[in-house]
Amino acid sequence: MKRRNFVGGIAAAVAMASTARGTARRRLGMSDVDRLQQRFAEIVASDHRHGGQLDIEQRASALADQALNLQNSGGATQRVRSSLYASAAAFRSSAMWASIDGRRFEAAKTHMREAQALAEMSGEQAIKFRIWSHAGTLYRHTGRPADAFAANDVARNMHLTRRDPLFASLGLARQGAIHGAAQDPAGARRAFGQAQDAMLRADPADDRPVWMLAFYDQAELDSLALSAYLALGDFATAEFHGHRCLSTLRPHMVRSHAITTTRLAHAQLAQGMPEAATATALKVPVDAATQHVRVTRMLQEFGAALRATAAGSSAVQTWAEHVATWRTPA
Structure with a gap:
């Protein structure tokens, strides 16, 4: 039995080698x-x-x-x-x-x-930047700001960021968001100011990867600032960035539109404006509210905060009726 298995293994290896030789004739190109x-x-x-x-x-x-x-x-x-x-x-x-x-x-x-x-x-520097920048975001979302700073610093210290101010701007804007999560208002303000300056220096004609061209612009910078100032409890500044983000957000950024709108509602509610906040939250599309995990969670938190701060108001009733429609079959 062992000998048959051994011989069978050799036969299989020979067949695989033959197949590999056959496929190796193909020449890959750009x-x-x-x-x-x-x-x-x-x-x-x-x-x-x-x-x-x-x-x-x-x-x-x-x-x-x-x-x-x-x-x-x-x-x-x-x-x-x-x-x-x-x-x-x-x-x-x-x-x-x-x-x-x-x-x-x-x-x-x-x-x-x-x-x-x-x-x-x-x-390739650009893809390394993307991955380490995403790593910083991962650690920020999991409550590990020290690791978030370290990962984002790997991205920010690449030669690419010295050659292209737009990459430098993105690294700084994400640094600002981490400062917000770390409860460092001075660091957040400094990072966002530098990110804005770098964006203004960037040449829009420069050749950049599709993922960068598809999302990073003034609206994304404001979106990250909204997240940071919301975390810091500076709700008026957060609202300012939320409105500015929505005013320039490109139509294809559907997911970002839902997240920004939800965060803006939180910023308004925290300033004692339940009616305005509810009107903003009502603008989040139902599919994003029910199918995107982050948006769903933030809207649940919005509803809880609304009930806690504006109990008995018409805004609470309006929101409750709106949420009920999500569970009604079409």
């Missing part, structure tokens, strides 16, 4: 990378529409595996191989972000480790 980049753009677009969904995480993970499998399907130049590793890292970082956005933090950590390894093999 057209293969371009096809993956198109799929990556689709993942980014899905994230901005829906955000945090498990299917986005799973699709991104599968595409990361596809990029890696492509590495083994034929010969390629070093440039093509590096680009394929960068594509795999990009997909894995999108899976990581979907996990963070969906509050699946253990899965996010697994994706982070794999993305970091792939990014190192690619040698």
